[in-house]
Amino acid sequence: MAAPVTARHSAVLADVEDLLGGLTDFVDSVVVPLEARHAELFDQGRRFYAESGAYSDPVRELLLQVRERSAAAGYYTMFVPEELGGGGLGPVTLYEVWRRLYSRYGPARILPFASVAHWSYAPSSLCRHLSARTRDEMLEPYLAGTTTSCFAMSEPDAGSDAWAMTTRARRDGEDWVLTGTKQWITNSPEADWAFVFAVTDEEQRAARRGGISCFLVPTSAPGFAVDSVIALFGQAGGHEGILSLTDVRVPAHALVGALHQGFDLALEGVSTGRLYNAGRCVGLADWALRQAGAYVAERRTFGTRIADYQGVSFPLADCAVEIYAGDAMARECARTLEATGAAHHEIAMTKVYTTEMCSRVYERCMQVHGGMGLTNELRLYDGWHQARIVRIADGSAEILRRNIARKVIGGRR
Numbered sequence: 452m453a454a455p456v457t458a459r460h461s462a463v464l465a466d467v468e469d470l471l472g473g474l475t476d477f478v479d480s481v482v483v484p485l486e487a488r489h490a491e492l493f494d495q496g497r498r499f500y501a502e503s504g505a506y507s508d509p510v511r512e513l514l515l516q517v518r519e520r521s522a523a524a525g526y527y528t529m530f531v532p533e534e535l536g537g538g539g540l541g542p543v544t545l546y547e548v549w550r551r552l553y554s555r556y557g558p559a560r561i562l563p564f565a566s567v568a569h570w571s572y573a574p575s576s577l578c579r580h581l582s583a584r585t586r587d588e589m590l591e592p593y594l595a596g597t598t599t600s601c602f603a604m605s606e607p608d609a610g611s612d613a614w615a616m617t618t619r620a621r622r623d624g625e626d627w628v629l630t631g632t633k634q635w636i637t638n639s640p641e642a643d644w645a646f647v648f649a650v651t652d653e654e655q656r657a658a659r660r661g662g663i664s665c666f667l668v669p670t671s672a673p674g675f676a677v678d679s680v681i682a683l684f685g686q687a688g689g690h691e692g693i694l695s696l697t698d699v700r701v702p703a704h705a706l707v708g709a710l711h712q713g714f715d716l717a718l719e720g721v722s723t724g725r726l727y728n729a730g731r732c733v734g735l736a737d738w739a740l741r742q743a744g745a746y747v748a749e750r751r752t753f754g755t756r757i758a759d760y761q762g763v764s765f766p767l768a769d770c771a772v773e774i775y776a777g778d779a780m781a782r783e784c785a786r787t788l789e790a791t792g793a794a795h796h797e798i799a800m801t802k803v804y805t806t807e808m809c810s811r812v813y814e815r816c817m818q819v820h821g822g823m824g825l826t827n828e829l830r831l832y833d834g835w836h837q838a839r840i841v842r843i844a845d846g847s848a849e850i851l852r853r854n855i856a857r858k859v860i861g862g863r864r
Protein backbone atom coordinates (compact mmCIF):
# COMPACT_ATOMS: atom_id res chain seq x y z
CA MET A 452 0.00 0.00 0.00
CA ALA A 453 1.30 3.48 -0.83
CA ALA A 454 2.48 5.55 2.14
CA PRO A 455 0.16 8.43 3.12
CA VAL A 456 1.01 11.66 1.34
CA THR A 457 2.21 13.33 4.57
CA ALA A 458 4.62 10.45 5.38
CA ARG A 459 5.91 10.41 1.82
CA HIS A 460 6.31 14.17 2.02
CA SER A 461 8.42 13.96 5.21
CA ALA A 462 10.64 11.32 3.61
CA VAL A 463 11.07 13.51 0.54
CA LEU A 464 12.00 16.50 2.70
CA ALA A 465 14.59 14.49 4.67
CA ASP A 466 16.20 13.52 1.36
CA VAL A 467 16.03 17.12 0.22
CA GLU A 468 18.10 18.20 3.23
CA ASP A 469 20.87 15.73 2.25
CA LEU A 470 20.70 16.80 -1.36
CA LEU A 471 20.79 20.50 -0.50
CA GLY A 472 23.77 19.97 1.77
CA GLY A 473 25.66 18.38 -1.10
CA LEU A 474 24.53 20.96 -3.63
CA THR A 475 25.44 23.98 -1.50
CA ASP A 476 28.81 22.37 -0.66
CA PHE A 477 29.39 22.04 -4.39
CA VAL A 478 28.39 25.66 -5.08
CA ASP A 479 30.42 27.00 -2.12
CA SER A 480 33.55 25.05 -2.96
CA VAL A 481 33.52 25.09 -6.77
CA VAL A 482 31.26 27.84 -8.09
CA VAL A 483 31.71 30.69 -5.60
CA PRO A 484 35.54 30.62 -5.87
CA LEU A 485 35.23 30.60 -9.67
CA GLU A 486 32.90 33.60 -9.46
CA ALA A 487 35.29 35.40 -7.10
CA ARG A 488 38.28 34.79 -9.41
CA HIS A 489 36.36 36.43 -12.26
CA ALA A 490 34.61 39.17 -10.29
CA GLU A 491 35.59 41.80 -12.87
CA LEU A 492 33.30 40.10 -15.42
CA PHE A 493 30.26 40.29 -13.19
CA ASP A 494 30.83 43.79 -11.85
CA GLN A 495 30.73 45.60 -15.17
CA GLY A 496 28.03 45.35 -17.82
CA ARG A 497 30.50 46.01 -20.63
CA ARG A 498 32.49 42.87 -19.81
CA PHE A 499 29.45 40.80 -19.02
CA TYR A 500 27.85 41.40 -22.43
CA ALA A 501 29.37 41.19 -25.91
CA GLU A 502 28.81 43.85 -28.58
CA SER A 503 25.75 41.90 -29.83
CA GLY A 504 24.12 42.19 -26.38
CA ALA A 505 24.49 38.44 -25.70
CA TYR A 506 26.66 37.12 -22.85
CA SER A 507 30.36 37.68 -23.57
CA ASP A 508 32.58 34.69 -24.40
CA PRO A 509 34.27 34.57 -20.96
CA VAL A 510 30.85 34.55 -19.25
CA ARG A 511 29.65 31.75 -21.54
CA GLU A 512 32.82 29.80 -20.79
CA LEU A 513 32.23 30.07 -17.03
CA LEU A 514 28.59 29.04 -17.35
CA LEU A 515 29.69 26.02 -19.39
CA GLN A 516 32.25 25.06 -16.75
CA VAL A 517 29.67 25.26 -13.95
CA ARG A 518 27.09 23.24 -15.86
CA GLU A 519 29.57 20.52 -16.83
CA ARG A 520 31.09 20.24 -13.37
CA SER A 521 27.67 20.15 -11.73
CA ALA A 522 26.51 17.49 -14.20
CA ALA A 523 29.61 15.41 -13.42
CA ALA A 524 28.89 15.81 -9.70
CA GLY A 525 25.29 14.63 -10.26
CA TYR A 526 23.37 17.83 -9.45
CA TYR A 527 22.67 19.42 -12.80
CA THR A 528 20.01 16.96 -14.04
CA MET A 529 18.30 16.24 -10.74
CA PHE A 530 14.87 17.10 -12.22
CA VAL A 531 15.29 15.09 -15.44
CA PRO A 532 13.35 11.78 -15.50
CA GLU A 533 15.31 8.81 -14.17
CA GLU A 534 14.76 6.73 -17.30
CA LEU A 535 16.77 9.35 -19.22
CA GLY A 536 19.62 9.33 -16.73
CA GLY A 537 18.50 12.19 -14.49
CA GLY A 538 17.67 12.28 -10.78
CA GLY A 539 13.90 12.02 -11.33
CA LEU A 540 13.12 14.42 -8.50
CA GLY A 541 9.68 16.00 -8.32
CA PRO A 542 7.96 19.32 -7.58
CA VAL A 543 8.46 19.31 -3.78
CA THR A 544 12.22 19.12 -4.25
CA LEU A 545 12.16 21.51 -7.17
CA TYR A 546 10.52 24.23 -5.10
CA GLU A 547 12.79 23.64 -2.13
CA VAL A 548 16.02 23.58 -4.14
CA TRP A 549 15.33 26.86 -5.95
CA ARG A 550 14.05 28.58 -2.81
CA ARG A 551 17.18 27.61 -0.88
CA LEU A 552 19.57 28.54 -3.70
CA TYR A 553 18.04 31.99 -4.12
CA SER A 554 17.83 32.56 -0.38
CA ARG A 555 21.50 31.60 0.10
CA TYR A 556 23.14 33.23 -2.93
CA GLY A 557 20.78 36.19 -3.53
CA PRO A 558 20.35 38.44 -6.57
CA ALA A 559 22.79 39.80 -9.20
CA ARG A 560 24.60 36.48 -9.62
CA ILE A 561 24.25 33.89 -12.34
CA LEU A 562 26.89 31.20 -11.76
CA PRO A 563 25.43 29.56 -8.61
CA PHE A 564 22.10 29.09 -10.40
CA ALA A 565 23.71 27.46 -13.43
CA SER A 566 24.41 24.44 -11.19
CA VAL A 567 20.86 23.16 -11.64
CA ALA A 568 19.26 22.73 -15.08
CA HIS A 569 16.63 25.42 -15.62
CA TRP A 570 13.36 24.09 -17.10
CA SER A 571 13.25 26.50 -20.06
CA TYR A 572 16.80 26.27 -21.33
CA ALA A 573 18.28 23.05 -20.05
CA PRO A 574 17.22 19.39 -19.68
CA SER A 575 13.86 18.98 -17.90
CA SER A 576 10.89 16.63 -17.82
CA LEU A 577 10.18 17.77 -21.41
CA CYS A 578 13.01 15.45 -22.56
CA ARG A 579 10.61 12.55 -22.01
CA HIS A 580 8.71 13.69 -25.10
CA LEU A 581 11.71 13.64 -27.46
CA SER A 582 11.67 10.90 -30.10
CA ALA A 583 14.11 8.00 -29.66
CA ARG A 584 16.19 9.24 -32.60
CA THR A 585 16.39 12.77 -31.27
CA ARG A 586 17.49 11.45 -27.88
CA ASP A 587 20.27 9.46 -29.56
CA GLU A 588 21.36 12.50 -31.50
CA MET A 589 21.45 15.16 -28.83
CA LEU A 590 20.77 13.98 -25.28
CA GLU A 591 24.26 13.05 -24.11
CA PRO A 592 25.93 16.49 -24.39
CA TYR A 593 22.68 18.15 -23.31
CA LEU A 594 22.56 16.16 -20.05
CA ALA A 595 26.28 16.77 -19.55
CA GLY A 596 25.68 20.55 -19.57
CA THR A 597 27.71 21.02 -22.75
CA THR A 598 24.75 22.20 -24.84
CA THR A 599 21.66 24.22 -23.88
CA SER A 600 18.27 25.03 -25.38
CA CYS A 601 15.50 27.59 -25.41
CA PHE A 602 11.71 27.42 -25.30
CA ALA A 603 10.28 29.35 -28.24
CA MET A 604 6.58 29.96 -27.84
CA SER A 605 5.92 33.73 -27.69
CA GLU A 606 5.81 35.92 -30.79
CA PRO A 607 5.59 39.66 -31.43
CA ASP A 608 1.77 39.39 -31.70
CA ALA A 609 1.24 36.32 -29.54
CA GLY A 610 2.29 36.69 -25.90
CA SER A 611 -0.59 36.23 -23.44
CA ASP A 612 -2.67 34.91 -26.33
CA ALA A 613 -0.36 32.14 -27.49
CA TRP A 614 -3.11 30.71 -29.72
CA ALA A 615 -2.58 33.76 -31.95
CA MET A 616 0.84 32.47 -33.04
CA THR A 617 1.61 32.62 -36.75
CA THR A 618 4.77 30.48 -36.98
CA ARG A 619 3.90 27.64 -39.34
CA ALA A 620 5.28 24.14 -39.87
CA ARG A 621 4.34 22.58 -43.20
CA ARG A 622 4.97 19.01 -44.24
CA ASP A 623 7.37 18.52 -47.16
CA GLY A 624 7.91 14.82 -47.88
CA GLU A 625 9.33 13.33 -44.69
CA ASP A 626 10.43 16.73 -43.37
CA TRP A 627 8.81 19.70 -41.67
CA VAL A 628 9.57 23.24 -42.83
CA LEU A 629 9.18 26.02 -40.25
CA THR A 630 8.71 29.74 -40.87
CA GLY A 631 7.98 32.51 -38.39
CA THR A 632 9.28 34.90 -35.73
CA LYS A 633 9.65 34.26 -32.00
CA GLN A 634 10.18 36.96 -29.41
CA TRP A 635 11.31 37.12 -25.78
CA ILE A 636 13.04 33.76 -25.97
CA THR A 637 15.24 33.27 -22.91
CA ASN A 638 18.73 31.86 -23.59
CA SER A 639 18.17 31.94 -27.34
CA PRO A 640 21.35 33.98 -27.94
CA GLU A 641 23.35 31.10 -26.40
CA ALA A 642 21.23 28.03 -27.17
CA ASP A 643 22.24 25.04 -29.34
CA TRP A 644 18.66 23.77 -29.59
CA ALA A 645 15.24 25.43 -29.68
CA PHE A 646 11.90 23.87 -28.73
CA VAL A 647 9.84 25.73 -31.33
CA PHE A 648 6.02 25.82 -31.23
CA ALA A 649 4.33 26.13 -34.62
CA VAL A 650 0.89 25.79 -36.18
CA THR A 651 0.45 22.42 -37.89
CA ASP A 652 -3.34 22.50 -38.35
CA GLU A 653 -4.94 25.90 -38.95
CA GLU A 654 -8.52 24.74 -38.37
CA GLN A 655 -7.76 23.22 -34.97
CA ARG A 656 -5.73 26.28 -34.00
CA ALA A 657 -8.54 28.67 -35.01
CA ALA A 658 -10.95 26.65 -32.86
CA ARG A 659 -8.37 26.73 -30.02
CA ARG A 660 -8.57 22.95 -29.72
CA GLY A 661 -5.06 21.95 -30.83
CA GLY A 662 -3.21 22.25 -34.11
CA ILE A 663 0.00 23.52 -32.53
CA SER A 664 3.04 21.21 -32.40
CA CYS A 665 6.48 21.39 -30.89
CA PHE A 666 9.73 20.71 -32.81
CA LEU A 667 13.29 20.48 -31.61
CA VAL A 668 15.33 22.63 -33.98
CA PRO A 669 19.13 22.96 -34.01
CA THR A 670 19.94 26.67 -33.84
CA SER A 671 22.70 26.01 -36.41
CA ALA A 672 20.07 24.99 -39.02
CA PRO A 673 20.07 27.05 -42.25
CA GLY A 674 17.35 29.71 -41.98
CA PHE A 675 17.47 29.93 -38.17
CA ALA A 676 18.73 33.29 -36.85
CA VAL A 677 18.84 35.27 -33.61
CA ASP A 678 18.10 38.70 -35.05
CA SER A 679 18.56 40.70 -31.86
CA VAL A 680 18.96 40.54 -28.11
CA ILE A 681 16.43 42.34 -25.91
CA ALA A 682 17.99 44.46 -23.17
CA LEU A 683 15.97 45.18 -20.01
CA PHE A 684 16.16 47.85 -17.30
CA GLY A 685 18.88 49.92 -18.97
CA GLN A 686 21.36 47.04 -19.14
CA ALA A 687 23.90 46.74 -21.94
CA GLY A 688 22.56 43.38 -23.11
CA GLY A 689 20.24 40.58 -22.10
CA HIS A 690 19.34 36.92 -22.04
CA GLU A 691 16.22 37.10 -24.26
CA GLY A 692 16.32 37.14 -28.04
CA ILE A 693 14.15 37.65 -31.11
CA LEU A 694 14.41 34.68 -33.49
CA SER A 695 13.50 34.26 -37.09
CA LEU A 696 12.92 30.96 -38.86
CA THR A 697 12.96 31.14 -42.64
CA ASP A 698 12.12 27.79 -44.24
CA VAL A 699 13.98 25.88 -41.54
CA ARG A 700 13.89 22.21 -42.48
CA VAL A 701 13.81 19.51 -39.79
CA PRO A 702 13.25 15.74 -40.09
CA ALA A 703 10.01 14.04 -38.97
CA HIS A 704 11.65 12.77 -35.78
CA ALA A 705 12.23 16.37 -34.65
CA LEU A 706 8.56 16.46 -33.58
CA VAL A 707 8.39 16.60 -29.76
CA GLY A 708 5.40 14.81 -28.20
CA ALA A 709 2.18 14.27 -30.14
CA LEU A 710 1.34 16.05 -33.38
CA HIS A 711 -1.03 19.03 -32.86
CA GLN A 712 -0.77 18.69 -29.06
CA GLY A 713 2.09 21.09 -28.42
CA PHE A 714 0.07 23.10 -25.91
CA ASP A 715 0.03 20.19 -23.48
CA LEU A 716 3.83 20.23 -23.52
CA ALA A 717 3.90 23.99 -23.12
CA LEU A 718 1.61 23.76 -20.10
CA GLU A 719 3.83 21.09 -18.54
CA GLY A 720 6.87 23.32 -19.00
CA VAL A 721 5.19 26.48 -17.85
CA SER A 722 3.77 24.77 -14.73
CA THR A 723 7.31 23.80 -13.74
CA GLY A 724 8.37 27.36 -14.53
CA ARG A 725 5.72 28.86 -12.29
CA LEU A 726 6.75 26.69 -9.36
CA TYR A 727 10.40 27.52 -10.05
CA ASN A 728 9.49 31.20 -9.96
CA ALA A 729 7.69 30.75 -6.64
CA GLY A 730 10.89 29.22 -5.21
CA ARG A 731 12.98 31.97 -6.73
CA CYS A 732 10.73 34.75 -5.38
CA VAL A 733 10.33 33.34 -1.86
CA GLY A 734 14.12 32.74 -1.72
CA LEU A 735 15.01 36.20 -3.05
CA ALA A 736 12.54 37.81 -0.63
CA ASP A 737 14.04 35.88 2.27
CA TRP A 738 17.54 37.06 1.26
CA ALA A 739 16.41 40.72 1.11
CA LEU A 740 14.73 40.58 4.50
CA ARG A 741 17.90 39.20 6.10
CA GLN A 742 19.92 42.07 4.61
CA ALA A 743 17.36 44.63 5.78
CA GLY A 744 17.14 43.13 9.29
CA ALA A 745 20.92 43.35 9.69
CA TYR A 746 21.12 46.88 8.28
CA VAL A 747 18.40 48.48 10.42
CA ALA A 748 19.90 46.94 13.56
CA GLU A 749 23.15 48.87 12.86
CA ARG A 750 22.15 52.07 11.10
CA ARG A 751 21.51 55.06 13.39
CA THR A 752 19.73 58.38 12.78
CA PHE A 753 18.94 61.08 15.35
CA GLY A 754 21.07 59.09 17.80
CA THR A 755 18.82 55.99 17.60
CA ARG A 756 18.95 52.65 15.74
CA ILE A 757 16.52 52.95 12.85
CA ALA A 758 15.16 49.51 13.85
CA ASP A 759 13.57 51.30 16.83
CA TYR A 760 11.29 53.37 14.58
CA GLN A 761 8.03 51.59 13.84
CA GLY A 762 8.05 53.26 10.41
CA VAL A 763 11.09 51.08 9.68
CA SER A 764 10.37 47.91 11.67
CA PHE A 765 6.70 47.36 10.78
CA PRO A 766 7.33 47.12 7.01
CA LEU A 767 9.88 44.41 7.81
CA ALA A 768 7.32 42.60 9.96
CA ASP A 769 4.95 42.76 6.97
CA CYS A 770 7.70 41.20 4.82
CA ALA A 771 8.10 38.33 7.28
CA VAL A 772 4.34 37.68 7.34
CA GLU A 773 4.12 37.63 3.56
CA ILE A 774 7.21 35.48 3.03
CA TYR A 775 5.82 32.95 5.49
CA ALA A 776 2.47 32.95 3.69
CA GLY A 777 4.12 32.61 0.25
CA ASP A 778 6.35 29.79 1.41
CA ALA A 779 3.47 27.88 3.02
CA MET A 780 1.37 28.32 -0.10
CA ALA A 781 4.13 27.18 -2.45
CA ARG A 782 4.99 24.11 -0.35
CA GLU A 783 1.34 23.08 -0.29
CA CYS A 784 1.08 23.67 -4.03
CA ALA A 785 4.22 21.60 -4.71
CA ARG A 786 2.82 18.80 -2.53
CA THR A 787 -0.47 18.82 -4.44
CA LEU A 788 1.38 18.75 -7.75
CA GLU A 789 3.59 15.89 -6.58
CA ALA A 790 0.62 13.88 -5.32
CA THR A 791 -1.79 14.48 -8.20
CA GLY A 792 0.38 15.35 -11.22
CA ALA A 793 -1.62 18.50 -12.07
CA ALA A 794 -2.33 21.63 -10.04
CA HIS A 795 -2.86 24.45 -12.54
CA HIS A 796 -5.25 26.41 -10.31
CA GLU A 797 -3.00 26.16 -7.24
CA ILE A 798 0.11 27.01 -9.28
CA ALA A 799 -1.59 30.07 -10.77
CA MET A 800 -2.54 31.38 -7.31
CA THR A 801 0.93 30.62 -5.95
CA LYS A 802 2.69 32.35 -8.81
CA VAL A 803 0.54 35.48 -8.53
CA TYR A 804 1.05 35.71 -4.78
CA THR A 805 4.76 34.90 -4.52
CA THR A 806 5.87 37.12 -7.42
CA GLU A 807 3.85 40.13 -6.23
CA MET A 808 4.93 39.47 -2.64
CA CYS A 809 8.58 39.50 -3.73
CA SER A 810 8.13 42.91 -5.40
CA ARG A 811 6.55 44.31 -2.22
CA VAL A 812 9.37 42.88 -0.07
CA TYR A 813 12.04 44.48 -2.28
CA GLU A 814 10.24 47.84 -2.23
CA ARG A 815 10.21 47.83 1.56
CA CYS A 816 13.73 46.45 2.00
CA MET A 817 15.18 49.01 -0.43
CA GLN A 818 13.34 51.81 1.36
CA VAL A 819 14.66 50.95 4.84
CA HIS A 820 18.22 51.01 3.42
CA GLY A 821 17.80 54.65 2.35
CA GLY A 822 20.16 55.61 -0.50
CA MET A 823 22.22 52.47 0.05
CA GLY A 824 19.23 50.38 -1.02
CA LEU A 825 19.60 51.72 -4.56
CA THR A 826 23.29 50.96 -5.01
CA ASN A 827 24.78 48.25 -7.21
CA GLU A 828 26.84 47.19 -4.22
CA LEU A 829 23.90 45.95 -2.14
CA ARG A 830 22.37 44.10 -5.12
CA LEU A 831 18.78 44.74 -3.99
CA TYR A 832 17.99 46.38 -7.33
CA ASP A 833 18.46 43.06 -9.14
CA GLY A 834 16.04 41.17 -6.86
CA TRP A 835 13.49 43.90 -7.57
CA HIS A 836 14.15 43.51 -11.33
CA GLN A 837 13.74 39.74 -11.15
CA ALA A 838 10.45 39.99 -9.26
CA ARG A 839 9.23 42.62 -11.72
CA ILE A 840 10.05 40.38 -14.69
CA VAL A 841 8.23 37.32 -13.41
CA ARG A 842 5.03 39.25 -12.89
CA ILE A 843 4.90 39.17 -16.71
CA ALA A 844 6.95 36.16 -17.89
CA ASP A 845 5.54 32.60 -17.60
CA GLY A 846 1.96 33.92 -17.55
CA SER A 847 1.24 37.50 -16.54
CA ALA A 848 -0.49 38.27 -13.25
CA GLU A 849 -3.60 39.33 -15.18
CA ILE A 850 -3.81 36.18 -17.28
CA LEU A 851 -3.37 34.05 -14.17
CA ARG A 852 -6.07 36.06 -12.36
CA ARG A 853 -8.31 35.51 -15.39
CA ASN A 854 -7.74 31.73 -15.12
CA ILE A 855 -8.26 31.74 -11.35
CA ALA A 856 -11.45 33.80 -11.68
CA ARG A 857 -12.85 31.43 -14.32
CA LYS A 858 -12.44 28.50 -11.93
CA VAL A 859 -13.80 30.41 -8.94
CA ILE A 860 -16.79 31.60 -10.91
CA GLY A 861 -17.28 28.03 -12.07
CA GLY A 862 -17.77 27.07 -8.41
CA ARG A 863 -14.30 25.86 -7.42
CA ARG A 864 -12.67 27.31 -4.32
Ligand SMILES: Cc1cc2nc3c(=O)[nH]c(=O)nc-3n(C[C@H](O)[C@H](O)[C@H](O)COP(=O)(O)OP(=O)(O)OC[C@H]3O[C@@H](n4cnc5c(N)ncnc54)[C@H](O)[C@@H]3O)c2cc1C
Nearest residue numbers: 602603604605610611635636637840843844845847849850
Ligand atom coordinates in the same frame (compact mmCIF):
# COMPACT_ATOMS: atom_id res chain seq x y z
C1 LIG B 1 12.14 38.37 -19.33
C2 LIG B 1 11.15 37.56 -20.13
C3 LIG B 1 11.47 36.27 -20.50
C4 LIG B 1 10.60 35.53 -21.29
N1 LIG B 1 10.97 34.28 -21.71
C5 LIG B 1 10.19 33.61 -22.59
C6 LIG B 1 10.63 32.36 -23.15
O1 LIG B 1 11.71 31.85 -22.83
N2 LIG B 1 9.83 31.75 -24.06
C7 LIG B 1 8.64 32.28 -24.47
O2 LIG B 1 7.98 31.66 -25.29
N3 LIG B 1 8.20 33.46 -23.95
C8 LIG B 1 8.94 34.14 -23.04
N4 LIG B 1 8.51 35.36 -22.53
C9 LIG B 1 7.28 35.94 -23.02
C10 LIG B 1 6.17 36.02 -21.99
O3 LIG B 1 5.59 34.75 -21.82
C11 LIG B 1 5.20 37.10 -22.46
O4 LIG B 1 5.85 38.35 -22.32
C12 LIG B 1 3.92 37.08 -21.68
O5 LIG B 1 3.17 35.95 -22.01
C13 LIG B 1 3.09 38.34 -21.94
O6 LIG B 1 2.96 38.58 -23.31
P1 LIG B 1 3.25 40.04 -23.91
O7 LIG B 1 4.54 40.52 -23.37
O8 LIG B 1 3.10 39.94 -25.38
O9 LIG B 1 2.12 40.96 -23.31
P2 LIG B 1 0.64 41.10 -23.90
O10 LIG B 1 0.06 39.76 -24.14
O11 LIG B 1 0.63 42.07 -25.02
O12 LIG B 1 -0.12 41.76 -22.66
C14 LIG B 1 0.03 43.15 -22.35
C15 LIG B 1 -0.71 43.42 -21.04
O13 LIG B 1 -2.10 43.13 -21.19
C16 LIG B 1 -2.50 42.18 -20.22
N5 LIG B 1 -3.51 41.29 -20.81
C17 LIG B 1 -3.43 40.63 -22.00
N6 LIG B 1 -4.54 39.93 -22.21
C18 LIG B 1 -5.34 40.12 -21.12
C19 LIG B 1 -6.63 39.63 -20.72
N7 LIG B 1 -7.32 38.78 -21.47
N8 LIG B 1 -7.13 40.04 -19.53
C20 LIG B 1 -6.43 40.90 -18.75
N9 LIG B 1 -5.22 41.38 -19.06
C21 LIG B 1 -4.68 41.00 -20.24
C22 LIG B 1 -1.23 41.43 -19.84
O14 LIG B 1 -1.32 40.84 -18.57
C23 LIG B 1 -0.21 42.55 -19.88
O15 LIG B 1 -0.25 43.28 -18.69
C24 LIG B 1 9.36 36.09 -21.69
C25 LIG B 1 9.02 37.39 -21.28
C26 LIG B 1 9.89 38.13 -20.52
C27 LIG B 1 9.51 39.53 -20.12
